[in-house]
Amino acid sequence: MACDRHQEGGDGLDFAEVLVEDLAARATRDADGARWSNTEHRATPSEPEPRTGWAMGNAGIVRELLRFARAGTGRDAAYAVAWPDHADAGHPDAGRSAPGA
16 A cells, blocks of 8 residues: 555655565564465464465565565556556556456
C-alpha cells in the first residue's frame, strides 16, 4: 500500500521506510537466506497452510521490497510485471483480465 501511494499519488516513502524496517527486523536470516514465517496470530492453528496467489507470503514481501528499492533509488515504482489479478495504475495493461477470466 505504501508503494502504491507513492506510485499513484506522489506520496513520499516515509511510511514505506517504516514498513521495510519492520520487515527487516522480523526476517529469519541464516545460511539459507532470508525469509518470513507464515503465522497468523488470530487463527488456530497459528501456522496456516501456504496459499498461492499474487503477493502471498515471502514472494509478496520480496516483490514489495524490490519495488521499494527501485522507488528509493529514483527508478520507476510501478510493478515490473502486470499480473492478471492485480491492476496497477502505472502499467499500460492495468485492469486487463486474464484470458478466459
